[in-house]
Amino acid sequence: MKIVVLIKSVPDTASIFKVAEDNKFVVIGNPKFIMSPYDEYALEEAIKVKESVSGEVVVVSFGDENALEVMRTALAVGADSAILVENSDADSFTGKGVSKVLAAVIKTLSPNIIFAGKQAVDDDGCQVPERVAEILGISHASAVTRFELQGLTAEADREVEGGYCTMEITFPALCTVEKGINTPRYPTLPNIMKAKRKEIRKMTLEELNLSADDVRPGLTVNSISLPRQERLLKKLEGEIGAQVKQLTSILREEKIGL
């Protein structure tokens, strides 16, 4: 079984973010990059499948050199090999371009199954894996909360309003995973050391026969703004008994303490 995992290097959520002066970019104060948390679940699911049958896990990413450390982590966690399509301008690509790049890499690998996080936590685009499946002409199941291999097919659950939808998946297929599908393992010290010996293959857009036109963004960012932070002050009035009533009703409404 050949399994591909799509991973994305994203700024650590503990980083300091600022909107750039032109309101079109985000400036990161103390850049530190991590694997997008949903991708950690995808990688764990891939390794679990590999451990249940024989196979190999290849992680694929598109990004700048910051992605290298994240790919190294993926190798330390248990991926067998890694391919990085390196582009210093990767940040400016939109879902359309990124999915074309990733699909071009995957075509060279012919995997049985592709796992990806349901979304990346930096831009929350929620479209790259689905676009990849579309380009490859394979089926996809999104936001999967359970994945079980059953011979040549797999059964997967997706949460729907008030219940679950159970699907049968025929390979090749792509699954995006929801958090909670598993508990991602952490890289152990021996595996971190061993990962240093594993090769990260670097590819360029040219090697994938992709031109600038192929990956041109289909949309333009007009502006970026921070969410408005509101501090709501409510002053309680009246007798102490009435104030207590008001307070308990606010707490109930806001579901504070529940």
Place this chain on the structure above:
Amino acid sequence: MDFSWSDDQLNLKESAIKFAKKELNNQLIQRDQRGVFSRELWEKCADFGVQGMAFPEKYGGINADILTTMLVMEGLGYGCKDNGLIFGINAQMWSVQMPILRFGSDAQKSKYLPNLCSGKWIGGHGMTEPDSGSDAFSLRTSAKLKNGCYILNGTKTFVTNAPEANVFLVFATVDKKLGFMGVTGFIIEKDFPGFHVGKPIEKMGLRTNNMAELILEDCEVPVENRLGEVGSGAAVFNDSMEWERSCILASNLGGMERQLEMCINYAKERKQFNKPIGKFQAVANKIVDMKVRLETSRQILYKVAWLKKTESQAVMDAAIAKLYLSEAWVKSCLDAIQIHGGYGFTTEFEVERDLRDSIGGTLYSGTSEIQQNIIAHQLGL
């Protein structure tokens, strides 16, 4: 002088912090109160690779150099508040695994190191006796060769990990008249005939690690379990103490950093007389002292680790590291409590446990006074 760490080294430290924070702090207040050792956490550390850090791959280790190992242990101490667990692992690594690696036969290394690195076995070190502590080589435990077996008789005390350990490095004398020249090391498995472990000894700190007495009553030890030559025990012991004194407190550096951050945060948030208490010099100066102790401890530790990496003798530097780091840890724990005021005295704030844990550092592997004696002796006094 290059003080920079490589990305790989920092990555290992970062991973150790994440692992420790996530896996090692559960139910710590309760475990400390009840004095409970967790085999599960010990094995988690082994699976993560802690016990094998500085040991060759062929024995199940990962062959990291000693400076990298110190950095990872520092990270572990930062993320893990369970000082007892980390202390027990350190005691095994430096005073059981390291002497077996450095003085053991191929058969001994192949038999014991993989089990200790993997966490399947736990190791203890038996030197101290009820009547010989600082004067270690005046030990009374005897070893007599009889019918191809050594017969050991005596009692060892304050043996870290003893209640749970599977294998022990025990020192005995083949002839008391020979003084330190008669001291010899033996590797004893817990199932050897005549070997008994006493009840765990209650103690004020490091309560999540157990220690006990070892009782040797005509304990039969095969000749092949002698560690090194007859009479080489003093050299083995001194070497293992040099490693232990150099490295055992690395995790406390992490603890000191964790504690410093906690105190800074508290001093910024806690307001008295309409301003954060950190704005009062009496409080700020204590935090400054903690920071200075942390940084000086760092330089001392890295220096001795660098010396050990270069295979240099480090008798004096090991004693300085042991003396300075252990005393600095106690002083910073006291400052941390004082900065937290009454809250620091409570169990819930978890600073009082650090203080109780820190005291042991001034006693094990040679008291602070013995370290001072070693340094004085090295200075020709």
